[in-house]
Every structure is written in structure tokens, then in C-alpha cells.
Amino acid sequence: MAHTLSAATARAVKTAITTKVSLDGLSIVFRRDGSAVEVLDRISLEVREGEFVCILGPSGCGKSTLLNIVAGFLQPSSGQAWIDGEAVRGPDPRRIFVFQERGVFPWLTVEGNIGFGLFKLSREEKAERIAHYVQLVGLEGFERAYPHELSGGMKQRLEVARAFAVNPDMLFLDEPFGSLDSITRLGMRKELLRIWELERKTILFVTHDIEEAVQLADRVVVLSSRPARIRRIVEIDIPHPRDISAPRYLELRDGIFEEIGLAHQV
Amino acid sequence: MTPNVSIRRWEPYLWPLCATAAILSLWSAGVWWSGTRVFPSPVAVERALAELLRKGLLWRYIGDSLFRVGAGYALAITCGIPVGLLLGWNPAAAAAVNPVIQMLRPISPLAWIPLAIVWFGATDLAAIFLIFLASVFPILVSTMNGVRNVPPMFLQAGQNFGLSTAALLRRVVFPSALPQMLVGLRIALGVAWLVLVAAEMIAVTSGLGYLIIDSRNAGQRYDLVIAGMLIIGLIGLGLDFSIRHLETWKSVRWGFRHET
Numbered sequence: 001m002a003h004t005l006s007a008a009t010a011r012a013v014k015t016a017i018t019t020k021v022s023l024d025g026l027s028i029v030f031r032r033d034g035s036a037v038e039v040l041d042r043i044s045l046e047v048r049e050g051e052f053v054c055i056l057g058p059s060g061c062g063k064s065t066l067l068n069i070v071a072g073f074l075q076p077s078s079g080q081a082w083i084d085g086e087a088v089r090g091p092d093p094r095r096i097f098v099f100q101e102r103g104v105f106p107w108l109t110v111e112g113n114i115g116f117g118l119f120k121l122s123r124e125e126k127a128e129r130i131a132h133y134v135q136l137v138g139l140e141g142f143e144r145a146y147p148h149e150l151s152g153g154m155k156q157r158l159e160v161a162r163a164f165a166v167n168p169d170m171l172f173l174d175e176p177f178g179s180l181d182s183i184t185r186l187g188m189r190k191e192l193l194r195i196w197e198l199e200r201k202t203i204l205f206v207t208h209d210i211e212e213a214v215q216l217a218d219r220v221v222v223l224s225s226r227p228a229r230i231r232r233i234v235e236i237d238i239p240h241p242r243d244i245s246a247p248r249y250l251e252l253r254d255g256i257f258e259e260i261g262l263a264h265q266v
Numbered sequence: 267m268t269p270n271v272s273i274r275r276w277e278p279y280l281w282p283l284c285a286t287a288a289i290l291s292l293w294s295a296g297v298w299w300s301g302t303r304v305f306p307s308p309v310a311v312e313r314a315l316a317e318l319l320r321k322g323l324l325w326r327y328i329g330d331s332l333f334r335v336g337a338g339y340a341l342a343i344t345c346g347i348p349v350g351l352l353l354g355w356n357p358a359a360a361a362a363v364n365p366v367i368q369m370l371r372p373i374s375p376l377a378w379i380p381l382a383i384v385w386f387g388a389t390d391l392a393a394i395f396l397i398f399l400a401s402v403f404p405i406l407v408s409t410m411n412g413v414r415n416v417p418p419m420f421l422q423a424g425q426n427f428g429l430s431t432a433a434l435l436r437r438v439v440f441p442s443a444l445p446q447m448l449v450g451l452r453i454a455l456g457v458a459w460l461v462l463v464a465a466e467m468i469a470v471t472s473g474l475g476y477l478i479i480d481s482r483n484a485g486q487r488y489d490l491v492i493a494g495m496l497i498i499g500l501i502g503l504g505l506d507f508s509i510r511h512l513e514t515w516k517s518v519r520w521g522f523r524h525e526t
Contacts, residue, residue, distance in 0.1 A: 073422055093428035103419050106520035107441040116437075117427035148520045166427065 020170065020202045021047035025079035026069055028062075038227040039065050042079065045221060045230065052196060052203045054213035056256070057223030063206045064174050066228065070204060071097045071172045083170070093117060095170040096163035100179050104147045104159050110134065111143045113158055117166040133161040136195060153184040157191065164195065170202040177212070189215055193240055210260070214253045215242055222259055232259050306489035311496065314489035323477070328497065331462055331473040334390060338397025339458050345398075346405030346454075347447065353406075354413025355439065367406070375400040375461045379468055392469035393462070400461040401454035408450020412443030445513075445521020452509045459502045474498050 026043040029036050039062040047053050057063045068074040070081050072090040081088040083095065091097070096117075104113050114133050118126045134143055137157040147155050156176060163171055176192075177185040193216065196203060207213050213220045220234040234256060238248055290308050297307040306314070318324040353360040375396050386392040416439050424438040466475025474494050481490035513522045 071426070091422070091426040093426065095426075097422065097426050099419050099423070102417070103423055105420065105423075105438070105441070107444070107517045119433075146516055146520065 018049040019046050020049040020051070020083065021045070021070065021204070022082040023070065023079070024082065026066065026076045026081060027078045028065060028069065028074070029077045040069075040076070041227040041229045043228065043230060044079075045233075047202060047204065050200045050202055052205065052216060052218045054205045054207055054217035054220045055223060056207055056210065056213045056220050057228060058225050058260070059208055061223050061225050062228040063208075063223055066223075067097075067172050067174050067204060067206050071095060073097070093166055094168050095172065096166060096168045097172045097174070098159055098163050098176050099174055100156070100176060102179075104155050104162065106147045109144050109146055110139055110150075110158055113147070114161050114165050116162055129165055133165045136164070136198075137161040137191070151184075152180050153188060156180060156188060160192065160195070164199060164201075168201065171204070173203065173205045175206055175208065178207075185212075192216070197240065210253060210256050211244075214249065214256065215244060220256060222256060234259075304486075304488055306492055310489040311492045314487070314493040315496075318477075318490070318493065324497075327472055327474050327477050328501070330470075331466065331475070332501075334393045334465070334470075334473065335397055335455075335458050335462050337390075338394040339401050339455060341394070341398045342402040342405055342454060342458070343451070346402045346450075347409050350406045350409025350447075351413055351435065351439070351443075354410040354443070355435065357414075360410060360414075367403070371403045371407070376464050379465075382465075383469060386469075388469050388471075390470060393465035393473075396461055396465040396469075397458045401458040404450045404454040404457060405447070406450075408453070409443060409447050412446030412450075413439055415446065416442040441517065445518045448509075448512055448518060448521075451512075452506070455505055455509055456502070459498070459505060463498060474501075 023043055023045045026040055027038070028040045029038050031037075043066060045053075055063045055066060065074065069076050070083075070088065072088045072092060072095075105116065108116065111130050111134070114130045115126055118129055121129065130143075134140060137160060139154060139157060139161070142150065142154065147158065150158065160176070173192075177188050180188060189212065205213075205216060214236055217236055220236060222231045222234065223229070224231050234252060236252055238246070238252075242249060294308055297305055315324070318327075353363060378396060378399055379392075382392040382395050386395055420438050420442050421434065424434045429437060462473070463475035463478065466473040467479040470476055471480075474497055478491050478494040481487040481494065513519070
């Protein structure tokens with residue numbers, strides 16, 4: 001225990017000094033049928049190396065759009081995203097975007113999917129890397145299975161493995177567990193945290209689920225409804241594994257509920 | 267236990283066999299009852315088939331017909347798939363060419379027969395050309411649509427992993443469009459076999475289509491006509507069965523609604 005604590009402290013010291021992502025006044029306006037729809041309004045944010053940041057907002061507020069800009073799939077109307085001090089100009093294999101489980105390639109096996117981005121490696125290295133990630137996400141025995149033979153949770157783990165396999169330094173996750181049932185979803189959060197603690201990638205995680213954000217993130221960025229602005233950034237100062245009935249957890253969670261304007265009584 | 271299992275195994279064949287037997291007996295009874303001299307009975311057709319076999323015509327005609335269909339179909343694949351990929355990938359080119367394709371598509375290949383004979387004479391090439399025309403459009407259009415329907419998510423994922431455009435086409439677009447392409451290939455093969463008979467009635471002096479028209483012209487041999495029709499039907503069934511089999515390949519199976 002003492003060992004892990006000191007490791008965590010060392011990491012905190014290291015990560016405190018390096019900025020991974022810097023968003024500088026990102027705005028985007030979509031033009032549809034002659035009318036302009038403002039989706040993002042001057043989003044500015046800094047993300048530290050190795051940090052787990054959740055972007056939280058109501059459905060349709062533009063949080064996926066924001067993630068697509070940072071990942072390089074969309075150009076902002078104004079402002080600029082910077083990663084490692086470089087302006088984002090397009091998608092990059094150093095930063096992998098994880099969709100909901102529909103993003104796995106249905107014509108490839110589990111092995112084929114995990115190995116998809118490893119075309120620059122030698123055959124042995126590739127096989128080794130695949131075996132490692134098959135094991136890491138617990139898909140042993142399903143190496144030759146096709147996605148349609150897997151459950152939703154397994155497909156999601158497969159997609160996470162495919163992303164981690166190319167050893168990116170950053171991951172974008174767009175409501176990755178949104179289509180899973182609530183029990184599988186809890187398991188997947190645990191899995192993701194476990195892998196993140198092992199591999200220490202910077203993670204930007206988009207969700208509309210307040211509980212999910214507070215369980216996972218180092219910081220939660222709360223967005224307003226459209227056009228999305230940053231309402232508040234909440235530091236989640238609870239070490240993992242988090243006790244979701246602890247007073248501090250409930251306090252942070254309820255704070256966000258109130259921020260969004262929801263009473264937590266149904 | 268065992269008798270039950272063996273009944274289960276035979277069940278898929280049992281009812282089709284019963285139905286075929288029933289139709290054959292109806293056919294026999296109809297010929298016998300009406301006393302027709304034009305329409306042959308099943309037995310007469312069977313004798314005609316034996317005659318074809320004895321003269322060595324049956325296998326030769328089947329071979330010739332399959333060769334023509336194979337050549338025209340292969341040509342349609344080699345043209346239709348690359349052009350379909352190109353047009354599906356490049357919406358501007360597709361928009362430019364699409365009106366012409368959609369205008370040519372509803373013209374029956376049979377309408378091209380006069381031109382085919384002018385260009386190629388009464389040769390195999392004329393028949394192959396007609397089969398090519400009949401099968402190229404379903405292949406081209408299904409490939410084009412398959413490429414257009416590739417989910418943007420797959421393209422984004424491919425780009426994200428750093429694939430070049432060529433690699434993206436080969437490793438994402440092609441396999442993603444493949445199930446829809448297979449549907450087009452299957453339709454095209456059916457149409458090719460349909461058109462073959464008409465093509466062989468006009469352009470050439472061998473093959474199953476020729477057998478039918480020649481049997482009628484040379485002595486009103488309707489037993490041979492029906493024999494030819496049966497063989498065409500059986501081979502068509504076989505072709506469809508084989509191409510359907512491709513849909514069970516593991517890497518395209520996701521695109522079809524098969525039970526596991």
C-alpha cells in the first residue's frame with residue numbers, strides 16, 4: 001500500500017509539470033439549411049499528462065463535437081487545440097479515438113481487430129502485442145472469434161484493447177459504455193481504471209452520466225447546454241478505488257447535480 | 267432417439283422431394299388425359315436427355331454455356347468492382363456518371379442483340395458481351411452503394427490508425443462493402459444465366475439456349491426443348507446455391523442475417 005501511494009505521489013509531481021492538451025478558445029458553428037447553429041462557445045481547457053478528464057454535459061450539448069475537434073476529425077470555426085505543443089491538424093495514431101462498441105471491425109477476428117493498427121511491427125512483435133492485450137482485457141479463448149459472436153461488453157473491451165495496442169499516449173472515449181447494460185457498465189469502468197493505472201495514458205472521456213464522471217475522473221469538466229460553455233471544473237480529490245457511498249463522493253456528486261440544475265430526488 | 271434424429275436429418279429434403287414427385291405425376295397425368303401430341307411426358311423428356319447424353323451433346327452444350335457465362339461474368343466483375351469502388355469513394359464522379367448508368371440500366375440486354383451482332387458477328391463474343399452487359403450493372407451499383415454505406419466510424423478509425431488512402435480502401439472500405447457486393451454478385455449471376463439462353467438463341471450454334479431453339483426449328487422436338495429447360499433450371503439452382511455459400515464466410519457473415 002505504502003509503495004503504491006508513493007508511486008502515485010511521484011506521478012502526481014511529474015504530471016503536475018507537463019501539460020498534454022491545451023484548448024484555446026474553441027468555437028464551432030454548424031451551418032444547416034442556411035441557418036447557423038452555434039455548438040461550442042470559446043472552450044478553453046488544459047489537461048495534464050496522464051490525467052483522466054471527463055467531459056460531462058446533457059445530450060446534444062456538443063461534447064462529442066468537442067472531442068472530435070481535439071481528435072482532429074473536425075476543424076473548429078475559431079480557436080485552436082494544441083497537443084504536446086503542436087497544433088492539432090488531423091487524426092494521429094498517437095491518439096486513438098474509441099467509439100461505442102460499434103467501432104470494432106466486424107470482418108476481423110478479435111486478433112485481427114487488436115492487430116489492426118500494428119502494421120508497422122514485425123510478425124513476432126505483433127503476435128506478442130496481440131497476446132498481451134487479449135490477456136489484459138480478458139478475451140483469452142476468443143482470439144479467433146468474430147465480433148458478432150461476442151457480447152456488448154466484450155466488444156467494448158476489444159475496442160479498448162485495439163486502441164491500447166498501438167501504444168498511444170492519449171485516448172479519446174466518446175460515451176464508450178453508453179449502450180451497455182448498467183451491470184456491465186460498472187464492470188467496464190473498473191476495467192478501464194485498472195488498465196489506466198497500469199498504462200498511464202492521458203484520457204479524455206465524454207459522458208452524460210454524472211455518477212460515471214465522478215467515479216472515473218481526476219477532474220470533471222461540466223458543460224452547459226448548447227452552445228456549450230464550460231460551467232465549472234470539479235476536481236475529484238478521492239483516491240482510487242473510490243467508495244461510492246463515502247461522504248466526499250456524495251458531496252462532489254451532488255455538487256454537480258446542483259450545478260446542472262437537477263435536484264437529486266426523483 | 268435414433269429414428270427421431272434421422273427423420274430430422276431427412277426432413278429438409280423430404281417435402282421438396284414429395285412436392286417434385288407430385289408435380290411430375292400431375293404433369294404425366296395431364297399429358298395422358300389430354301392426349302396431346304405436342305407436349306412431352308416426363309418419360310419422353312427423360313428419354314430425350316438420354317439421347318443427348320448418348321450423342322455427347324449434353325456435356326458439350328453445358329460446357330459451352332458455362333464458358334460463356336463465366337467469361338461474361340468475370341469480365342463484369344473485373345470492370346464492375348473497380349469502377350464501383352471508384353464511384354462510391356468519389357461522390358463527385360458518381361454524381362457525374364450516375365444519370366448515364368441509371369439510364370443504361372433499365373435497357374434490357376436483349377435490346378443490345380442487334381448491336382452485339384454488328385460488332386462481334388455470330389460468335390461467342392456476342393454472347394459474352396450480352397452477358398457482360400446484363401451482369402455488370404448489378405455489380406457496379408451494389409459495389410458503389412456498399413462503399414457509400416461504409417459507416418463513417420470505420421473510416422475514422424482507419425484514418426486514426428494512420429492508414430494511407432490505398433490502405434484504407436483495401437483494409438476498411440473493401441471488407442466493409444463486401445457483404446453488399448456479394449448481394450450484387452449473386453443478382454448478377456442470376457441475370458447472366460437468364461440472358462445466356464436468349465444470347466445463345468441468336469448468336470451461336472452451341473449451348474443450352476441453342477439446344478432449345480434448334481430442337482424447335484429442326485423437327486419440333488419438344489421433348490428436347492423441355493429437357494433443355496430443365497437443365498437450365500437445375501444449373502441455375504446450382505449456381506445460386508454455390509454463390510449463396512459465399513455468404514457464410516466468416517468475414518462477411520456479419521453483413522447477412524443468418525442464424526449462427
